Amino acid sequence: MAAGSLLALIDDIASVLDDVALMSKVAAKKTAGVLGDDLALNAQQVTGVNADRELPVVWSVALGSLRNKAILVPAALAISAFLPQAITPLLMLGGAYLCFEGFEKLAHKYMHSASEDAAHEEELVTALAAGADMRTVEQDKIKGAVRTDFILSAEIIVIALGVVNEGGASFGAQVAALVAVAIAMTVGVYGLVAAIVKMDDVGLWLSKKSGALARGLGNLLLAAAPRLMKALSVIGTVAMFMVGGGIIGHAVEPLHHLAESAAHAVSGVPAVGGLLAAVTPTVIDAVAGVVVGAVVLLVVTLVQRLRGKH
Template identity: 40%
Template sequence: MTSGIIAILDDIAVLMDDVVILSKAATKKTIGILADDLAINADKASGFMSSRELPVLWKLTKGSFVNKVIILPAIFLLSAYLPIVIIPILICGGVYLSFEGALNAYKLFFNKKNKTNKTNDIKQNEIEDPAILESKKIKSAILIDFILSIEIIIITLGTVLDQSISIQIIVVSIIALLSTIGVYGFVALLVRMDDAGYNLISASENRLLKKTGFFMVRALPVIIRTLKIVGTLAMILVGGGIFVHNIDLVHELVHGWPIYPADFVIGLTFGSVFLLVYLLLKKLFTS
């Protein structure tokens, strides 16, 4: 009896050890999408009245959990009964990530209309009903979260495809749960950072605390911009990595290259091609 219990506990310990190791590996693979998800949601959750920031963020968090509840069973069923489609879905994710990364880079460096568009968006937001604007931003953010959640789950699953279905379910579920809690928890801290700074400025007579408050207020937009840049680079890297590791021809092309340069070059190359096609089609259908 005792030996049986010990054997069960030993099996559980081995299982949890595998889960921890695989979860760490999966986290490294999904860090790019998480950074992008963080930047997007920080942007979507900001710009509201202070009293609405946390309620909006709570709606986004609930929407993200609903997304996971929808996606996880579907992916597990596919993995169990139709595993052949997982790699193609993963490659589709690579297409999306590399394209989005290239598009973000294009907007950052080459799109001169970007600032004008942002100014127009701000003017439009000023005349639009706040409740309607809030609803639109929430729906947009939840849709983006749905797409990114699929990629997070698929990429995580890709790291454990050679494991048993039980380990797949545990690892993927942990990463999915942590991605929502981690991203939205950090966003909550970010969007309240400027308020905390203003409180320090107005309520404190201490010069150090006032300087800290000013720093917090000024740092928030810098942090969000930095997250966007990091997210863009990470999307290109992760997208390229998907192509390198799942398409034999691409893998052969960069055989012997250092991992990160190979992933970046492939991601940027594929992303640039997809971006060029997108811009040509956009010009064709809007002209």
């Protein structure tokens, strides 16, 4: 689950950086690479204001993550003490949101025409041309990643709380354990995210060295960075279904039993039975996540149409 949460966060942050890249290019009136499709393979195009905004964006989301956990730790302790039956429904709502977000990403190219994507870009261009503060627009984009982090952080905190409760720890020990987990997860996750998004800059720095080995490694990193981010974006979307579907699957008994039965059924397959038994529940969770995401997106879309929104 932790790995899936990390990938989902990377996918969301990459989406934010795509918009930041567009705004930076408009503001600077030149092309510079950052992530995904905007990551330039040409070393001369990697430098620029876009790359300068990578770490501030990651830092902003990390601070949002710390604020999330500052809310979630006491909230989880309070709910666990006074209303424990509410934990599962709240987690299911969060899981449904992750599935919705993942399916919306998956369906984007079918639900939004090229003209709508162009209109989105034009909206940013118009806002900047009208004198809008790019940092303000950027913060609006960051809020989406912080919302995703809130759900994933809630899952992590609840799992950690379950572990310390099983051990019969005192209230003080529970608080200390949850705070330690919250800080460690934030530093570890966003430290790794920062390292990934700056891989292209490390490649550029190495490519300018005099040694052939350093230049070769730098060029390799420059070539690998956009492919890695594209792969992580795809895997991150799948991770949203896995994490969201997993939360719902553990809470819905028939679905949970289906996953267990399927894993037991394939465990007897010669040679690969163990692997299939380990993978099958995750696949079922992901499929369930796709279905839930489709249903939620359909409901949201219908409500928006009825209200006259697009």
